[in-house]
Amino acid sequence: MSTGTTIALAGNPNSGKTTLFNALTGARQHVGNYPGVTVERKEGSFIGEGQTFRLIDLPGMYSLTAYSLEELVARDFLVQEKPAAIVNIIDASNLERNLYLTVQFMELGLPVCIALNMVDAAQNRGIEIDAPKLSELMGIPVIPTIARSGQGKAELMQATGEMIDTVELSPPLIISYGEDIDQALAEMECEIADALPEASYPSRWLALKFLENDDQILEYCQRENADLCARLKSIRERVSQHISTTLATCPEAVIADHRYGYIKAIIKQGIITHHHDRNRLFLSDHIDRVLTNRFAGPLIMIAVIMALYQFTFTYSETPVAWLESLFGWLGGMVDANMPDGLLKSLIISGVIDGAGGVLGFAPIIMFMFFGIALLEDSGYLARVAFMLDRVFRSFGLHGASVMPFIVSGGIAGGCAVPGVMATRTLKSPRERLATLLTAPFMNCGAKLPVFALLVGAFFAKYQAQVMLIITMIAWAGALLAAKLLRSTVIKGESTPFVMELPPYRMPTFRGLLIHTWERTWQYVKKAGTIILGISILLWAMMTFPGLPEAQQQSFDLQRAGVTALAPADLEEQLNVIDAKQAETALRYSIAGKIGTSMENVTKFAGFNWRTNIALVGGFAAKEVVVSTLGTAYSLGEVDPEDTNSLGATLAKSPEWNPVVAFSLIVFTIFYAPCFVTVVCIAREAGSWKWGVFSIVFNTSIAFSLAVLSYQIGSAGIFGI
Secondary structure, three states: OOOOEEEEEEEOOOOOHHHHHHHHHOOOEEEEEOOOOOOEEEEEEEEEOOEEEEEEEOOOOOOOOOOOHHHHHHHHHHHHHOOOEEEEEEEHHHHHHHHHHHHHHHHOOOOEEEEEEOHHHHHHOOEEEOHHHHHHHHOOOEEEOEOOOOEOHHHHHHHHHHHHHHOOOOOOOOOOOOHHHHHHHHHHHHHHHHHOOOOOOOHHHHHHHHHOOOHHHHHHHHHHOHHHHHHHHHHHHHHHHHHHHHHOOOHHHHHHHHHHHHHHHHHOOOOEEEOOOOOOOOHHHHHHHHHOOOOHHHHHHHHHHHHHHHHHHHHHHHHHHHHHHHHHHHHHHHHHHOOOOHHHHHHHHHHHHHHHHHHOOHHHHHHHHHHHHHHHHHOHHHHHHHHHHHHHHHOOOOHHHHHHHHHHHHOOOEOHHHHHHHHHHOOOHHHHHHHHHHHHHOOEOOOHHHHHHHHHHHOHHHHHHHHHHHHHHHHHHHHHHHHHHHHOOOOOOOOOOOOOOOOOOOOOHHHHHHHHHHHHHHHHHHHHOHHHHHHHHHHHHHHOOOOOHHHHHHHHHHHHHHHHHOOOOHHHHHHHHHHHHHHHHHHHOHHHHHHHHHHHHHHHHOOOHHHHHHHHHOOOOOHHHHHHHHHHHHHOOOOOOOOOOHHHHHHHOOOOOHHHHHHHHHHHHHOOOOHHHHHHHHHHHOOHHHHHHHHHHHHHHHHHHHHHHHHHHHOOHHHO
C-alpha cells in the first residue's frame, strides 16, 4: 500500500462526518478553499499501522445531483481527482435515507467503505443494525463507529486500506429503473460512448444525470458536443412524455423511487431490528417538547444566549487582563530601551498598540467559540433555527435563511463570509438575495473586539446584559431591513421550508477543544497577518507627511521657553506640549485629514476625527476599528509614561461617554460589511452592483441609527 493514498470522507449533513474527520486527523489537518470557488476544503492525514492516508473532508451532501455549489464541488472532486476510496459516513439511526447517497457513489463506480456512525445513539433508540449482513448484501465494507469517542476508527481505516489493496476497480452498480428508463439509458449510453470516448464521467452515469435534468451535466454535454446534446435531449423528451402519460410523473421521480426500492429490498432482509415500540417518543423528542415549546422555547433561548455571554465575560476577564499587562509591559520595555524615532513609533503605536490591541481580546473570542461549539455539537443550535423559522417567514425570508444568519454571528462570534456562502442552500433567488444582504448585520467575530472594548470600558457592570441587547438589536435590524428589501427592491412570494432536526448528542471535550482551537487560531492568525499589515499601513497614514517646518519650530520654541523658566512642574508642561505636538501631527497626517474632513457630518452621531479614521479602516476588517483606535490614541497620548489599556484611555477621555460608545456600537453593527464579505456578496449575487448596494444600504442604515441613538441619548431621553 502506497503512502499518502487519497481518501474522501463524504456523507449527509449531521451524520457526524466532521467529528469523524477530527477524530481521524487530530492536529494533522489544514483548511483552504477548492480551486476557483470559496467552498471550504479540509484536508488531513491519518497514520496507523504503517499506513498514511490523505483525507479530504467533502462538504455535506444528500445527492450527487448538483442542487447546490457544495454538492457540485464534492461531485467534481470525486470525478476529476478520483480518490482511491470514499469513506461514506452514515447516521445509523437514519439508515434508509443515508444509503441513498451510498447507492449513488456505487453507481459512479467508486470504491466505498461505510462508516456506520453513531451506533450507540441508534441502540439507545432501540435500533440494532446487522452490519456484517449489510456489508454482504451491498458488497462493500460496513464498519460500526462512534465518531465522538473515536471508537471503530482504526478498524474503519484498516478495512478501507484492505479494500484499496484488493479491489483495483469497483464495477459500477447497475439498478434497473423500469423498462422505459432502462431502454432510454441504454440508448443514451451508446450515444455518449461513441461521441465522448474520453469523457471523465462513466457513460451510463452521464445518461442518468441527463435524465435527472442535472444542469451542470447538460451544460457539459452542450459544451463538449452540441449534436450529441441535441440527440440526448430528444431521447429525454420522448421518455419524459411517455412517463408523464403512463405514470403521471417524471423520470427524476422514477429514478429516485427505484433507488429507494433497491435500498428497501436490502433493509427488509433483516438488516434492522427494532427493540422498542417505534412509535414511542425518543429522548430528543421529550427534550424538544420543552426547548422548542411555542411559549417556553423563546424564553429558554434568550436565557441560553445570556448564559453564554455571562460565561464568556466572567471567565475571560482574567486572561484578558494578563494579555493587557503583557502588551503594556512590552510597550514600556520598547519605550525605555529604544531611541526615539520612526522605528520606535512603528513598534509601539503600529504593532503593539495596533495588532496587540486586537490580540488582547483573543481569550474572549476563545470562550465565546467554546460556548458556541457546545451549542452546535449538542444539536441546540438547530433548534434555535427551528424556532426562528416562523419569524423569518413573516419578514419575507426563507426558513433556511436562519442558518446563514447564525453562521454570520447570530450568536456573536460567527463570520459573515461563510454565512453569505451558506445562502447557497436557498433555491429562491429573491429570498437568497435578501438573506445575502442582511446576514452581514449579524455580530461576527470581527465585531466582537469592538463590542468587548466599548462594553468593558463604559458598561462594565452589565456586560452580559448589554451584549444580549446588542444581539437583539442586530437581529431586529436585519429582519426589518429584510422586510424593507422584500417589500421594495426584491418583491416576491416566500417559499415553504421543512427543517431537519438532528437528535441531541453529548459533545465530547476533544471535539469542543478542536472546534474552539480552529476558530481561535483563525482569529489569531488574522490578527497576526492581515490586521498587522493594515495596522502598519494605517500607522503610516497617521504618521506622514508629518508636521510642517513652521509648526515644528513653534513647538520647539514653546519647549525652549518653558525650559528657560524652569517652573516646578517643568516635566508636566513639557508633556502637555509633546501631546499637543503629537495631536497636531496626527491631524496633519493623511489619515488625520480624512478623519477631520468627515467630522462635520459624523459629529451628529458623536464620532470624533480619531473614530472616523478607525471606522474607515474598519471597511478592511472590523477588528481594525480597535487597532486603529489603539494607534490613534497612542500617537496622541497625553502622558507618554501612561500604559493604560485602550479601554481605560477611552473611558477617561472627555470626548467619550456611554452615549458615544453606544452610538459607535450601533454603527458597527450595521455599517458596510468588510471588503472580503462584499466580494463574496458580489460573487454570490452574480453582480458587483449588489456588492456596492450592500455598502451604501448598510452604511446609510448604520449612520441613521447611530445619529438617532446619539441624539436621543444626549437629550437624556430614557435616562441614557
